[in-house]
Amino acid sequence: MRILWTLPYLPWPTTSGGKTRQFHLLRNLAARGHRITLLVQSKSELDDDTRAALEPWLERLIVVPRRPLRSARTLLAIAFARPPMLASANGFSPQLQQQFEALLQEHWDVIQIEHSYSFQPFEAPLRRAGKSFIMTEHNVESGLGAASYHHFPDWARPFTRYDQWRYRHWEERVFRQTRQLIAVTEDDAKGLSRMTSRATSLVVNGVDCDYYAKVCPDRYSRRLLFIGNYEYGPNLDAMEWALDHIMPKVWAIDPMVRLTIGGYALPHDWPQRWGDPRIDWLGFVPDLRTVQNEAAIFFAPLREGGGSKLKVLEAMAAGLAVVTTEQGVSGLKVVNGTHYLGCEDAHGLALLLVEALAQPPRLAKIGDAARAYVRQYHDWSVSAAQLEGIYAQVHQQEDTHACA
Known part of the structure; x- marks a missing residue:
């Protein structure tokens, strides 16, 4: 045509x-x-x-x-x-x-x-x-x-x-x-x-499933990852909520957890606003596989937005366990506890992250189930x-x- x-x-x-x-x-x-x-x-x-x-x-x-x-x-x-x-x-x-x-x-x-x-x-x-x-x-x-x-x-x-x-x-x-x-x-x-x-x-x-097929997340790294476009308001809200209200609770329980934040149009003042050395700041990442290989969990605390989230699909295609909200998996036919781990409040998300990071085999099982789901329904x-x-x-x- x-x-x-x-x-x-x-x-x-x-x-x-x-x-x-x-x-x-x-x-x-x-x-x-x-x-x-x-x-x-x-x-x-x-x-x-x-x-x-x-x-x-x-x-x-x-x-x-x-x-x-x-x-x-x-x-x-x-x-x-x-x-x-x-x-x-x-x-x-x-x-x-x-x-x-x-x-x-x-x-x-x-x-x-x-x-x-x-x-x-x-x-x-x-x-x-x-x-x-x-x-x-x-x-x-x-x-x-x-x-x-x-x-x-x-x-x-x-x-x-x-x-x-x-x-x-x-x-x-x-x-x-x-x-x-x-x-x-x-x-x-x-x-x-x-x-x-x-x-x-x-x-x-x-998602291009073949592109992410060889990613092997480091499930023992205790590293969280978020990638987004920060011209989009819901991504700004997600990271501001995470850094103000969720990560302090995580670090109070496990101070060794690290967080990588990357993506397009990352606000210039954020590294000064949140100067914790456990946060690694990246700009636009041309090849997400490089950072996916180093992470244990893709953390997407989204409270706003619409449609289905390509960043979540890409993480699932890479075999990363995803911790998110209902909004983060909107539009996807996935099950909490099987394909991802989810909660709606800051305290619950913090506990979920700490507990999941302590169980690498559980992260592997969830990541494998999510990868299979995405290949079948979202290639x-x-x-x-x-x-x-x-x-x-x-x-x-x-x-x-x-x-x-």
Whole structure:
């Protein structure tokens, strides 16, 4: 199939869950013979490394620069336009709209749009051309609440409530126009189906199981690991909660436990804010296997967010035992005590960590069960097959409609 795929970010380097998902789905679909043109609106420039990573899988890569977040156009749109804040920041781009309109003059078997917040520049061209499209919604954005407005001060709460109201209306407007709507978890699919009164498809988040297959965690190391993208509010909240309320309780029982914290956009002031020498601070880690081999547990004390967590799936694929919350395993069909260890309060998580670190054989058993689960249900080949099936179904329906 010829596929026109749009994204509001370059999917390389894979510094976030969304970028990781996009890169691997594009790669898997291209490997299955589909011809993909990728249209990206990006806040970062297309460098040689990114071009080299993406172009082998694409028929064409077209990148349109996104205007600065604090531009007058963006600020005015956020304050006064009908789309909500996130959609306004990614919308109202004449250059992107013109490029998309030109591409619509070609024949496409599938038009794939990611995220409702990216939709504003595409709405009018699609309507004028009479083209149908598929949309993947990674989270129900209007329901994320604190996760979306993490950096806002308390005095801005009236605006955040207003913006959530705008987003509910925006979602209803966008989703009504889709030929097929796709979610990444069953819970989100059910929620979107209630919102739209029609079926929502599912394409699960995945992981490159072969890539992590040879990782051998050091279950005797007494080292915890967390990796995240700190542009995402729930990851900031998770580590602040861990460092303020959980780790002090852990160290009061076992002062030899170490914690490695890494990932993209790690706040510069954190090493000074939490200066404990038992914390190892890393930036972006290109190859997670290097740090997974040194850890005993992947610790993900997430309290906010949505979708299924790629960092948790990657840890499970590496055979790491995961200690987390219900939010940390949202969207996964895993069992507490079998595939992971979970608790919801700081004291309980601290005890769980200390007890687990003292039982390396138990860590091995949980890690092995999680690795088997992920390989069966969440390899990227599974996700790509699900998406390919949706494409085929929609394409067949359109052919039948055309013949009629």
